[in-house]
Amino acid sequence: SQTIHQWPATLVQPVGSPLSLECTVEGTSNPNLYWYRQAAGRGLQLLFYSVGIGQISSEVPQNLSASRPQDRQFILSSKKLLLSDSGFYLCAWSVSGAGTEAFFGQGTRLTVV
Amino acid sequence: GENVEQHPSTLSVQEGDSAVIKCTYSDSASNYFPWYKQELGKGPQLIIDIRSNVGEKKDQRIAVTLNKTAKHFSLHITETQPEDSAVYFCAPYGQNFVFGPGTRLSVLP
Numbered sequence: 001s002q003t004i005h006q007w008p009a010t011l012v013q014p015v016g017s018p019l020s021l022e023c024t025v026e027g028t029s030n031p032n033l034y035w036y037r038q039a040a041g042r043g044l045q046l047l048f049y050s051v052g053i054g055q056i057s058s059e060v061p062q063n064l065s066a067s068r069p070q071d072r073q074f075i076l077s078s079k080k081l082l083l084s085d086s087g088f089y090l091c092a093w094s095v096s097g098a099g100t101e102a103f104f105g106q107g108t109r110l111t112v113v
Numbered sequence: 114g115e116n117v118e119q120h121p122s123t124l125s126v127q128e129g130d131s132a133v134i135k136c137t138y139s140d141s142a143s144n145y146f147p148w149y150k151q152e153l154g155k156g157p158q159l160i161i162d163i164r165s166n167v168g169e170k171k172d173q174r175i176a177v178t179l180n181k182t183a184k185h186f187s188l189h190i191t192e193t194q195p196e197d198s199a200v201y202f203c204a205p206y207g208q209n210f211v212f213g214p215g216t217r218l219s220v221l222p
Contacts, residue, residue, distance in 0.1 A: 034210070043202065043214040044157070090156050099145030099206030104156030 002027035006091045006105030013112055019064075019078040021108050023091030026072065031093040033074040034102065035066055038088040050074060051096060086112045115140040119203055119213040126193050127221050134216045136203030137185040145206040146179055146186045150199045151215075157202055161188070193220045 006023045013019060025031050032051055036044040046059045048066035056066050063082050067075045074091060091105040116139040126132050136146075144165040149157035163170045163177045163186065170177050174193075179186040186205075190197055198220045203213040 036212075044212040046209065046211065049209060092156070094210075099147075099210075101147065101159045101162065102149075102157075102204070102210055104158070107154070107156050109154075 002093075002103065004091065004093055004103055004105045006108060008108060009106065010109045011111070013081050013110065015083055015112055016080050019076070019081050019085070019110070021076040021089055021091075021110075023074045023076075023105055024072055025074075025093045028072070028093070028095070030071060030096050032096050033068060034092040034094075035074065035076050036090040036092065038090060038107075040087075044090065048076070081112045083112050086110055115143070115205065115207055115209075115211040117203065117205060117211050117213040119201075119216050121216060122214065123217045123219070125219045125221060128193060128195060130193055132188075132190045132193055132197070132218055132220075134188045134201055134203075134218070135185055136187065136205070136213050138203075138205040138211075139184065140205065140207040140211075141184065143184075143205040143207040146177065147204050147206070148177060148188045149202045149204060149212075151202065152199050160201075190218075193218075195220050195222055 003026045034049045035047040050056050050068045064078050089108045092102045094102045118137045120135050147162035150160045151157040161175050161177045163179050174191045176189040200215045200217050202215050204210045
């Protein structure tokens, strides 16, 4: 069966520090991968999605970047965090191709102080 | 890009009553229409979905109806229970998932 792992679960980082959040998927090949951010009490904002290794599409220009160094690994990074980067970050995967169910990780709650 | 709205943004019902949440979208190319449930501190989970060649789908107490001409689809929950309390998101898929702003459902015992 397929599983998605996202870590860490919580993170407190000072303003100006770097960020690296990692997401891995098991049990499937060539998945579509997504990073979403959710502000408190708000909806999910799509940040990045990837349809293959090295292929990253950015939905919102911001202080963040994403990379996909391996087929089932998706990394969200920042060189210098801002206070506004605080939020709940969710990684998700879906079968490539036509629309199908998206499976979400448990999320990372990032607080920038 | 896709513009997705949900109504209402909050909904309170008595246990046992029905709840209906409506999602409107703008991309006529959307062909997959899921509903997700998010509990506090967790990632969303799919509860029901429908494809563009079907008008209605039911799974026990949950149903989804689709009006592709009018570009909206709705989530129906019957005989609501306290454990149905959560935030519900629609996420119509055209070229990508675009999530609606969410509806907070509270089921009062």
